[in-house]
Amino acid sequence: MFPLSHMLKSFVRTGTLKVIDAEGRVHVFAGAPGPTVTMRLTDRSLYHKLVLNPELHAGEAYMDGRINFEDGSTVRDFLTLFSLNRSSLANYPLQSVLKRISRGVKRFQQANPVGKAQANVAHHYDLGNDFYKLFLDKGMQYSCAYFLNDDETLEEAQQNKLRLIASKLRLKPGLKVLDIGSGWGDLALYLAAMEDVDVTGVTLSKEQHALSNEKARRAGLSHRVRFELRDYREVDTRFDRIVSVGMFEHVGVHHYGEFFAKINALLDDDGVMLLHSIGKMSPPGTASPWLRKYIFPGAYSPALSEVFPVVEQAQLWVTDLEFLRLHYAKTLNHWHQRFEANRAKIAEMYDERFCRMFEFYLISAETMFRTGSQLVFHMQLARKRDNAPIVRDYITDVQREYKEKEAERLKVLKGAELAPA
Template identity: 70%
Template sequence: MFPLSHMMKSFIRKGRLTVIDADGKRHVFAGTPGLEVTMRLTDKRLYRTLVFNPELAAGEAYMDGTMRFEDGSTLRDFLRLFSINRLSLGSYPLQKALRAIKMRFRKRQQSNVKGEAQKNVAHHYDLGNDFYRLFLDENMLYSCAYFRDSGETLEEAQRNKLRLLASKLCLADGMRVLDIGCGWGDLALYLAKLENVHVTGVTLSKEQQKLASERARQAGLSDRVTFELRDYRDVDDRFDRIVSVGMFEHVGVQHYDEFFGHLNDLMPDHGIAVLHSIGHMSPPGMASPWLRKYIFPGAYSPALSEVFDSVERNSLWVMDLEFLRVHYATTLAHWAERFEKNRERVIAMYDERFARMWEFYLISAEMMFRTGSQLVFHMQMSRKRDAAPIVRDYITDKQREYLEREKALNLTL
């Protein structure tokens, strides 16, 4: 077990981790009282790989079944314990040294040049619409929901999120709206149902573009809502409003100036852009190596300092900034619960290893938002400081107005 035992002694500062090694021997690592987890390792190679690349090795071990949990412990318990103690892991001398080396190459890890961006998106979003229907809400929104009340359903919370975003766009009759990274189209359709606006959604996912276009046709909105299979960098029209939800995480730090510069070019002086993105409250870093390899190639959730740095260079006013902190943890918990209920169907579509991979993804992501450093932010931007009202009450007032309009139009969830 050495050198794994040595690292574990420094790692577990809160709670208790019992590791049963490949020979059946128990090793106990304990800090202050807290969560207790029992884990069995059946492959001796893990004694080394878990030391040199713990996040990647742990995820792969769970996928392969060489890391299991016993005595009533679960994967969720382990990932929660891991997250609670993550800072002590980062301070372990070997991990600090390896991180310093990896930071030198992080730009290569976030490459999203044209063509490569298409492949990165296809890796995740083109798994098939039937797969995503197994755990997303009925309208297939694949981003952080907004829970105004803890008892709300996932569908209600996702509608809250659309209403919140719409209120920050300050829409008016006849406006042209661009939705960058439009997903399966629900935000674009929602905006067009509430307001007389024309919305263009762009995505790099063939599966999303196909379904979104069909949804627009079924809703009778094809004349005002279109979805294109297109890189946002190839868009050269002008738009009064721009919104982007859950796409910025796929841009990459070295492309931030390109992103915000293009937003600036696409808007008139009093245009408004609203960005919904994952970020983190810690200094600049790197994406999880496991997440980057298996789930989101090229992805990275930025530190806020990295975002503001680029916004400033591109002469954009930040008119409003809002943080959704535990909302994504709650969203992911809903997804994980729905996924688990449909686990056998996932295995039938793919296999057991794939199901384990997605279990690890959904639960580990939840822990990033529940006990880690991840958050979601809304950033409202314009070329002009007064493009939106200077008193923030309008955001709340507009949400109330839209809620009444939804009822009047009988917009079901």
């Protein structure tokens, strides 16, 4: 237990962590007032593994039941404590060395060439539509919602998000729109319902592709909305508007030049693009090794300092930038509540180890948006400086206009289960 005890003394600066080791001995590590967590280890190998790679091995041990929590403590309490003390762990000498090594192989960790990108997407997004229906909203939006107040339902907040994005696209009848990483189709269908536009969605998920086209058919919009199982890099038609929600996190830093060059090539001279992505307020780093191995292979949430230089090189104008800070923490909390309400069903579909894995993912992600460095940004891009109004008032004005129209316009989507409950 010595190597681990030594690290935990440096780690716990806020709160109290009581560790019951595999021999039943109790070790207490305390800092300033904060959460109190009791953790039991049942595997002696964790004394060394948690020192060598705590983020990876803590998640794995929880999945396998080799780490459990007692005295009323939960994995949420532990992950909150972990998030509050993350900076002290990063400064631990061995962790500093490991971080430098990880940064050195960052290019290989985030390699997403055509072909491999589809395999990485399938790892997570093709778990099955029936699974995602158990914890997402009715439209199956697997990205940050937009809460106007704390009393809103997940469905209301997700529709707020669609309205916000649509308002920034400056839609007009007859425009051609490309949705890169189109998910289960809810955004494309919303855009087509609100305005007479033609939308093409591209996804690498077979499950999303099949359901999206079915939803378009049921809504009677197949003539204006289509979804293709295709890598965005294979698209060669120009568009008036481009939107991408929750896909940029899967591009990889060393593919950013390729991404924005493609946006420039696909965007009409008078076009506008809206990029919705997770980012962070801290300097460049690497993705969590546990998240990279079990949840999102090849994924990474960039620092803004990694995005702006590449946008400049692609000669694109950033015509608007907005940050959604706590909205994803709220979204993830809703997802976790729904996940727990359906945990027995999910265990039957998969097993308890899968449930513990997904629980660990949802809660750890929430803590990163609540007490960590992550955020969501909206970056509006154009080839010309005046393709969007020079005063932001129009974003609010269009949202109000769309909200008034939604009750009538979204009737067409009831068959696709996209309209609010």
